[in-house]
Amino acid sequence: MLYDGNAPTGMMLIGTEYVRGTQASVQGVAPATGERIEPDFAGATREEVKRACQLSAAAAPLYQAVPLEQRARFLDTIADNIEALGAPLVARAMLESGLTEARLTGERGRTANQLRMFARVIRDGGFLDTRIDPAQPDRQPLPRVDLRLRNVALGPVAVFGASNFPLAFSVAGGDTASALAAGCPVVVKAHSAHPGTSAMVGQAVADAVASCDMPEGVFSLLYGSGSEIGQALVADPRIKAVGFTGSRRGGLALVQTAQQRSEPIPVYAEMSAINPVLLFPEALKARAAEIGQAFAGALQLGAGQFCTNPGILFAVDGPELDEFVAAAKAALEQSPAQVMLTPGIHTAYTDAVEHTAGLEGAHIVARGQPGDGPNQCQSVLIETTLAAFQQQPAFLEELFGAASVLVRLPSIEALPEALEKVEGQLTIALHLEKGDYAAVRNVLPMLEARAGRLLVNGFGTGVEVSDAMVHGGPFPATSDGRTTSVGTLAIRRFLRPVSYQDFPPELLAEELHESNPLGVPRLYNGKLQLSD
């Protein structure tokens, strides 16, 4: 077992076998106290990585052939099993991450709902992208063959969880859910910051594999200290795609390994973003203080440890902006410090704030309350000028935590040149009123080219799990700006189209049969047909 009902056992899961690792171990640390948490999770050998990948490859054709309804029930069952873990799961995640009970209870709901959403996606069948061009034997000058297209699963997927979402972006998070929905087996490398939470969720998946009679190897869970096991996983020739959420450095290292394989594979790494916030003049005139207060709230949500945290603001200098700053400052100064996810993240945050605040032309205008325990995040608002911003690319580096940089523009006409420097982002938020529309239209194409999600009069921190969500964006926000890691479109990352020409029905998958027995939506002879 990974979890015996009372506590994580420290074991790994390779196919259906529970194995105790033999390599350097991982141990959770409670960031609120700095204390280590039992048990040890001994790491996998390279041989064990290989075995997990072999089982995954063996499972791939079997799992892809599982009827869609059964595949959907598998995801539903994982969701049920996660919820059935009850309060101990939330307690363990709180202990390991320092996040609050409310936040983790919400995240558990999101994780389960995400699995159920992908179960609906499977049942709907639209993800198969079925297309049928029936034969036209009498076409001139040449007859047309019969062509039937469907998406197939890419094959085994390696998933790396994120420290900041120990449930929703981890063992059974969005990457795993969308890969399993696509028909891909998954090998998870557990995040070392929440090994016990990973074990508990891993057990929920393992139980679903058993009770839903899924092929052995459809899911494995490995531990490993450092990056060796993760790198070995991505380098394994049986792995066909990678899902990752984490740092730019970590993501790019996996991308490099994936590209150096004799068969390069796609890596979907969601890496870093500073999520610009644009405060347009009329919005500031109408409600500078209100926006300032809301900004302080968004900045500090979860100690700022969101990929979509508002890390940089652009606004025109003037009395309205001063009013915004005053309101943000007042709110920040009243805000207590919050525990960060890990000692390493806390140290990196403190260093990065010091570095950015020390850049030429930068100064701190507001700070939250200092912490009174280990690993506490003290919020910070830094200010600078457009000239200083343009000269120092370091302002564009992500400050992971509750810190943000305000860039004062001389005029709204300077906004395009400021945005010119901005790299790919997950989100860009626009605060605006009707009077700002012309100024917004002037930069909208630049914004579309730079972010996966644009939002009006809010902040990017809430990420709805739905059909129309894009949690992605151009490089370096992600390693593949054509995709999203949240929402139903995330399934596309793990699929590829295959065309079947002149196949006898006996050899075709059900979704390609003329009579459409599964009732999937399809493009038939150029016409879209709805599902049943």
Next chain:
Amino acid sequence: MLYDGNAPTGMMLIGTEYVRGTQASVQGVAPATGERIEPDFAGATREEVKRACQLSAAAAPLYQAVPLEQRARFLDTIADNIEALGAPLVARAMLESGLTEARLTGERGRTANQLRMFARVIRDGGFLDTRIDPAQPDRQPLPRVDLRLRNVALGPVAVFGASNFPLAFSVAGGDTASALAAGCPVVVKAHSAHPGTSAMVGQAVADAVASCDMPEGVFSLLYGSGSEIGQALVADPRIKAVGFTGSRRGGLALVQTAQQRSEPIPVYAEMSAINPVLLFPEALKARAAEIGQAFAGALQLGAGQFCTNPGILFAVDGPELDEFVAAAKAALEQSPAQVMLTPGIHTAYTDAVEHTAGLEGAHIVARGQPGDGPNQCQSVLIETTLAAFQQQPAFLEELFGAASVLVRLPSIEALPEALEKVEGQLTIALHLEKGDYAAVRNVLPMLEARAGRLLVNGFGTGVEVSDAMVHGGPFPATSDGRTTSVGTLAIRRFLRPVSYQDFPPELLAEELHESNPLGVPRLYNGKLQLSD
């Protein structure tokens, strides 16, 4: 002008400006005679590459904002203009490529129809993948925001044509057509093997840009000797994606350049394939001679210079296979040699045939007639054993031309281990009868994992341009096995999703308006709605 109505001028097109290059020049060679063809096409400078890319980047937001109907008319007009070039276009392409009039007339039709097909795709609007999750202000525990997703164009695309399809995979071929349909400006690096054909088609596009009032920079055409200009194009920071059809070495060089940019970009390189043909036992029993004859025809189509040319066969040793070989041999021996596309391709073919036929355990079983002029392709059928095939990966290298390798298997049970060695392919062809279904089912998942298109009782050389076509496949057939370069799905390569949250209607693109004024198909609140 690129083409003055009588002859190509040797100029390039940068935005709307016709420019004579100043660098090392390209000149066409008539492969049938080895003679050089006028005029010289002097190459671009790096500065000119940059200027083309700058104009392309400036055009990008304007072109994307062109109303869909106008964008569709632009593609229709290019198609009309290409047809209006008349017989001189076919004559020039014949002269430069050595391909036949019938083939090039057909290819011209395919090129024009492909553009018109993408015009229909634009008008339909389904490529926008519009998704709307309307706000739910009363949802508990949190209200749902309004989210609207559409695909936007990636931005400027660099296109590299292929020597073997001087029309359908060149200046206004599938890559250009799908990129323009997606809303991306295109910068074409003309293929040096058909510079005059490129100029004529380039003029057809340039005239359409003018008559359809498209923004300057939506299309440029550059010449360059060697790889420097192409590499500079892919390295230019304004280019956001690359379409390429050609050799594995050429494709991988572009992939490497694209990955080394500070912002890596997707490269869609269709590179090399040997397109396995599997002859199942019952099919051989039923019609060995017939298949052998058909194989010889498919092998020699266009002197074997198709990406989908049948380069390797697997079949069980025995009298039926001997019968297949005898029929193929008889057909091949009667076949006259054919002119190849370029002297370089001819030399490479001759060398590769000699190399492969000289591998241990290989021997030539049939040859076509020798040529009586320069650059002629003499067809070849080589045979080997499973053991020799498994020991020498060189059997897997593409023989570009009318050469194929037959691997004799000891039994049908040996097919999986033979396939284990086979890399990603564009096509795999299966010759089968009902009695073979069990054997086919046994390997079908392996085949699906290895090719973009599987076809029964035929050969892959005909590539239908339609909705259900996949002309793509796992690496090394292409650099991105999730895509196709032929058919309507090819447009997806040049799109990325953007989500708009809580946007006022005044700032939303028309396709995202609640009332659906464009009548595009959309996923509304989880329900698929058809287009008007």
